[in-house]
Amino acid sequence: MPSSCRRATSDIDLAVVEPLSYSRFNRFASPIADWLQAHGYSARFEKAHATNRLVYGAEGETMVIEFPRKSERNFAKKAKNLEREFEHSRKKLVEERGATYRVVSPEDIAAPKLARCTTYLELDDSLCRYIEGVKPSPLSDAEVRCMLDEIEYLRARADLFPDDKLLATKTRFLSDIFDVRLLSESAGFNERYFERAIRSWDNIVKHPASARLLLNYLLPATRVDVLEGNSLVTHDTKSA
């Protein structure tokens, strides 16, 4: 995705294909901390609400690398999906640096965002106004810029009023629909795999009407559906 279309974020989120308690995380992430410290950063481990964090900084600025914290039991519930995501992940090069990192597929980036938006829409249907304004044809640079500006505006206000849950929800909702839309236009989705990915999220399958509403607005040309039997996508026995 071109830099001009990228939404800014303050952390690097990771998925890990093994359960990570806080003590295990300290050992697991130590090569990252070592690398950062060898390159002039401070680095420290933190236990956050539902995640383990590696906070690094230099010259008064800070960035966070966020790891999921999962017990063996919680990990077991997600293991199958994680295996599928890993199988479809790809390696990317850090531009001009030579290092490679693994990133989940565009379909697996979009699916949880769609799931979260489905939940938000179930809780507050006034959020519809944000998707009704999204036009079906590819977004122009000016329209992308306009959406990014609105997200930045909402984000700045959300920082000013951290107790305003509605504002936080709107900010997250708009950020997620922006990401899904841009990913579909810039990277493109394999429809068979996207369908498989979205059906792995319980809150999408449990709320098909809201999920379809989002799909219709965000991906108007798509043939995927939330539930089996309604899809126009061809699936063979060895699904994508």
Place this chain on the structure above:
Amino acid sequence: MGQFQYRARTLDDRMVQDGLCAVAALEEFPETRDKVMVVGGIAT
């Protein structure tokens, strides 16, 4: 966060790239190799 300031950044930011290079360091060790994937906003 004491003296530090969080700021929203994009994938072409030096500090983000250093973070990703650091994550890539996990691939050098057998116990952490092929265990981690970048997800979420920065991956877009």
